[in-house]
Amino acid sequence: MTILLSDILASGFGSVVGFVLALVGGGGSILAVPFLVYGVGVASPHVAIGTGTVAVALSALVNLGPHWRAGRVKWRCGAVFAAAGVVGALAGAELAKSIDGEKLLMLFGALMVVVGLIMLRRRGAVGDAGIRLTAATARHLLPRLIGAGFTVGALSGFFGIGGGFLIVPGLMLATGMPLAFAIGTSLVAVSAFGAATASSYAVSGLVDWRLAAIFVLGGLVGGLGGAALGRRLAGRKALLGQVFAGVVITVGIYVLIRGLTG
Template sequence: MTGLVLTIVGAVLIGVSLGLLGGGGSILAVPLLVYVADLPVREAIATSLLVVGVTSAVGVLPHARGGRIRWRTGLVFGAAGMAGAYAGGRLAALVPPGVLLTGFALMMLATATAMIRGRRDTGADAAPGPLPVPRVVLDGLVVGLVTGLVGAGGGFLVVPALALLGGLPMPVAVGTSLVVIAMKSFAGLAGYLSGVTVDWGLAAVVTVAAVAGSLAGGRLAGRIPADVLRRTFGWFVVAMGAFVLGGQLPAELRGDPVFWTALGGLAVVVAAGALLVAGCRRDGHRWVPSPVCRILRSAMAR
């Protein structure tokens, strides 16, 4: 019973992540279903694709009402992604589960780095023109292949592709990504169903909870500054990527308290450094003393 309650709570967070950030659903769903619901890796990935697909489709509604979706870009990207996702779902049967999860985590960390660094034109005033169709198709195929292969709905790849490469404003990239995620998730699920059985009862419970969360997250998305949204997304992905990678470590290392204490200390140092750097940014809202900022800038210049 405790496991079911935790799974439902986690599903609500999955929905909030999708509605608010345009991604992160599978980043939460796969670990949740593997480590809390105790599903086998491939069954967890297939279930996550179903949950994320339905939740993303429902989460599109508040973004559409708020005018935060580029339909042409989303539909072209999504159509290309569906082809890649179906192929990835079929290929996943040939890849060991541990390799799937490790590849999943490494992709999360690489993408998080890109999101945290950002680019200059991801703000609300970015150019409104659509992406060139060939580029959209190529990005969609690549992201779709990863989606189907590792069970990621693709938000952690789609949002950077739309915001960092395509120049869409972050709130619009978030809304548009939900269209793409829904299309690719269903295609990836179709690929998995050829060799995996889904617990439809559990999937229905998790989906209902995630949909409720996505509606709440969608209402909040338009009220949060784009830069804050992008950086929050990036650090969230870093944390989840580290968690998934930790789960793939040898059993004797996972049970060593010294290792986890050292890892926790490193995480605290990195987080503190990130907060200091953020506090020194030149936006008129600095809360870190100027001498500390000068020292940080000097250290980074070296």
């Protein structure tokens, strides 16, 4: 594959990831690794994971602003969850680098299938919009936030994903906050997890910075289109979420089959 074709594919697949992130409010980063490996042709799964996490972290930072302005970010809960998760992400990333790349991809494919099935079954919840981490609530909130944050962070670092699809239910389970607030707050942790995992892979020389930049630029363009379409289809978010879950399952099965037959 020529460098020009590789750049075009990276930009195109980055646009798809950005489009999906903006359209359905998260989860698009789980497509980044298989896109980089099977679409762009990155030879090393570890380099694909390291490069993909750079795009994940930057995308989360870009999307955090609108949620913050809308008042849908619980900063204290997000900070504790993210701090515990960063420790887990670093541990998960170190463990992943010691595992054979093909086996890692098969595990990644299996996770995609499981996550897709969970997304299909997930239902909205009202929750408590007034929940806050204070001296009065710390006794029961802190242990839940730290435990859930570390677990989700470890999975995020191990598979090189932003983890938004795991962070959102993790925050809801730990605090009881509504879905809209969990989505906004999750971006604090996604940014932190992505930055931690990317740093770990970068230190090991497993990030293709040029490719990451092209992928991110494509994602910014795709994100604009996804946001515009999302505003027009605001009343059909549930259907869009189900369609995306189907895409995640399909790609996960493909990754599994490639790993078994490769």
